Amino acid sequence: MSHTSPIISVDAMGADQGPSIAVEGIEHILKRRHDSAARFLVHGDEAQLSPLIEKLSAKARDRIAVQHTDTEVRMTDKPSEAVRRSRGSSMWNALAAVKAGDADVVVSAGNTGALMAISKVVLRMKKGVHRPAISASWPTPRGHTVVLDVGANVECGPSQLVEFAIMGEAFHRAVHGSTNPTVGLLNVGQEELKGNDTVRAAARLIREAALDLNYHGFVEGDDISLGLTDVVVTDGFSGNIALKTAEGAVKLVGHWMREAFTSSITAKIGAAFLQMGGLDHLRAKLDPRSINGGVLLGLNGMVVKSHGGTDGEGFATALGLGIDMAGSHFLTEIEANLDRLKAAEEQSSESNS
Amino acid sequence: MSHTSPIISVDAMGADQGPSIAVEGIEHILKRRHDSAARFLVHGDEAQLSPLIEKLSAKARDRIAVQHTDTEVRMTDKPSEAVRRSRGSSMWNALAAVKAGDADVVVSAGNTGALMAISKVVLRMKKGVHRPAISASWPTPRGHTVVLDVGANVECGPSQLVEFAIMGEAFHRAVHGSTNPTVGLLNVGQEELKGNDTVRAAARLIREAALDLNYHGFVEGDDISLGLTDVVVTDGFSGNIALKTAEGAVKLVGHWMREAFTSSITAKIGAAFLQMGGLDHLRAKLDPRSINGGVLLGLNGMVVKSHGGTDGEGFATALGLGIDMAGSHFLTEIEANLDRLKAAEEQSSESNS
Known part of the structure; x- marks a missing residue:
């Protein structure tokens, strides 16, 4: 689902250096893309996030809505553990918001293996992938x-x-x-x-x-x-x-x-x-x-993975990519291409039988 | 076998741009390493090599001996073909000179697969590799x-x-x-x-x-x-x-x-x-x-492979590496290490039996 202004679902607890990275990232990307109408649904611990958000410009504060959670996926969690234990974490909720149609794209700097595994459970894979x-x-x-x-x-x-x-x-x-x-x-x-x-x-x-x-x-x-x-x-x-x-x-x-x-x-x-x-x-x-x-790539939904060790400027780049994707025909292009693949496979199996 | 002054066996016909690359490389490396006593046994077509060598400094000319051959390995030869057909080529002869103890190390910019395959036939692999x-x-x-x-x-x-x-x-x-x-x-x-x-x-x-x-x-x-x-x-x-x-x-x-x-x-x-x-x-x-x-690595002899597309300066760098290797304990170090590997394997198979 695409919104009139892009809505980015942010896992604020994933970066190695904590939630300040994501919050600063939002400020930076709104400066770089001053014409963008992007809004940010920020998932994480409100007690940590609120004081960080208060320091932002009025423009950035207006674009942020926080969805509180006090659980998070750790860098040491194995993917299978993360799937079992991290329901309700900032990563899970960020993905669920896209699944529910409340946001267009997820940006997370968290544990890559866990992000892959939880994405597969929450968003599911596209048919044929x-x-x-x-x-x-x-x-x-x-x-x-x-x-x-x-x-x-x-x-x-x-x-x-x-x-x-x-x-x-x-x-x-x-x-x-x-x-x-x-x-x-x-x-x-x-x-x-x-x-x-x-x-x-x-x-x-x-x-x-x-x-x-x-x-x-x-x-x-x-x-x-x-x-x-x-x-x-x-x-x-x-x-x-x-x-x-x-x-x-x-x-x-x-x-x-x-x-x-x-x-x-x-x-x-x-x-x-x-x-x-x-x-x-x-x-x-x-x-x-x-x-x-x-x-x-390959999911029913758009997910951007930022480097875990990045800073606010780097996270802003990942957010910018999310904004670009939200405004693109990425999901329909992938679907059309997968249909082509499926048709080609069917044709090949027919000609072989 | 190590000589008092290092002797580099050069396959002059391997570079994409022809034998001038190797000849110019010798001039360059003797300038860069002006103290080096290195000598060069150059394998290739004398008719092409002589006019190129004549243009060199007296110092470089004095250090070069040409061993004529009019066959060469082409970039398109498959390794197996090269082994069968290229006996007597500049690459083969360059390797054979090291095998015979006439030189310390080979430098070639020729076909990588052929160089590997011919090296294995001419120099043979070290035991255990x-x-x-x-x-x-x-x-x-x-x-x-x-x-x-x-x-x-x-x-x-x-x-x-x-x-x-x-x-x-x-x-x-x-x-x-x-x-x-x-x-x-x-x-x-x-x-x-x-x-x-x-x-x-x-x-x-x-x-x-x-x-x-x-x-x-x-x-x-x-x-x-x-x-x-x-x-x-x-x-x-x-x-x-x-x-x-x-x-x-x-x-x-x-x-x-x-x-x-x-x-x-x-x-x-x-x-x-x-x-x-x-x-x-x-x-x-x-x-x-x-x-x-x-x-x-892994042969009974030292072989340096230069980029095929290099020029005289680049070939000189490969020659310099050859000179460094000629003066090193490379072959004995490798042998000592392979003995360690063999001993470890024997110990492990004893403890398993």
Whole structure:
């Protein structure tokens, strides 16, 4: 259900540093998107939240409604435990609000495994999806590349990778606005014979099924940042490693850059000029908080996962992604694509019988 | 066999851009390492090589001996074909020279699969090694992290990962000079329950076998660039994706940096000051040519694999790695470590029987 102004359901208790992160995030995103009419349904402990909210601007305070709960999912809870024990927690209630139609999208910085598991119970999976995936939107010189799965499924069969392709393609169209996104399968080489059995079987499935996907073929790790394809499909093991390794490499370059900018008086003068001349823009691009927010795909509802260790600025980025999704045709695009997958599967089983 | 001055066996025909890359690489490395007494046994087509070598400095010319062959392994050859058909090629002869004791280490920019396969035939694998691995030395703020496997084995069982740990640890000691390198297993989280069956089984094996490894536990993608451990062990699928994804991310940052440095007059002035004040050092660090060179581990002989698409500067880096290895105790360190692995396995099978 879509509301005239987007309503974001916020799990305020998920961030490592506590509820101030979510509350500050709301203030930040309303400054960044000053035209947005977004409202926030904030789930958590009112005793902790109220004093934080009181400090906000009048505009932010007006947009927030708190739904109190004093239970929360902990970072150490196993997914199965979380499902059994966390009914009524801030995470559960944030998801239930979307299920009930009281909000358009959930944003949580909580325990990823628990968020996946509770999402499946509360929102249920879309018909035809084996397991949800988590996608990350990766900045490139050409826009954004959507990479999935980045950690939900450590072991994936070929048909799961095909589902990821279908869901990632719909996501790119709905959220990044492309009309005919290209899809690549992440591999260790571009030639057809490269890789393991799973990735080769997935490539065959995508090619043979009449999915009407703009399938490019295999892509390699460096093609992600290059933006060679709009969507990059991989299993959650390699995808998580790729995402975190890239984050680490970017951090390392930032470290070297700071070293270079302070290595001599001349360099410091140069850095000061750069500071006046557009360095902030670069710094913002290198800031991991500027790309915070994974999206859970395959559910009857929209869920954004923020990094647990983020701050208010980073949480604001995840909220911004939620606002974008609330205004998009994401759910109908995914459904249309899954129908295509189902039709292709039926056609294939008929032609085989 | 180690020579008083290191002798590098060069496959001159492997680079995508032809034999000029290897010849220029020799000139470059002799400039960078002006104290080195290294000599080069260059395998390839004399008709192409002679005019290139004539253009070099007298010093470089004096250090080169050409061993002529007019056959070469092509980038499109499958490994099995290469083994059958490429006896007498520049790659084969370069490896055979090390086998015969005429050189200390091979450097090739040729077809990776063929290099692996021919190496196994010509040099043979060390006892106790299932398959060779390729390691990459990753620069970090703390030195170098050795990552393996970065592409030789797309599917690995737990005991192979243990071999990689043993070989990577020996490599770090021999080439990067650490005394007690720490070893991590690449995974999607640091907790014991994370990841797939293979990586969890490998962790158990490393812990239970009395390998005397300085085993840290699981590490994540961003820990590689951080230098959290000296050695990071993974299968060739994830390792290749991690390496290339990091390369892509660093290239993307370089692209943004150039944009930022030329975005305004003020920024250009800043960049000019930086240029005087140490930017070259940063640029060199971000240059993929400065970290060119994977090492094949597990063979009775030392083999360095350069990127096929590199230029003379990049090939020089691979030659430099070869020179470092020629002067190291790499082969004896690996052997000692494999003996430890064998002893641990025997002890474990005795205690099980």
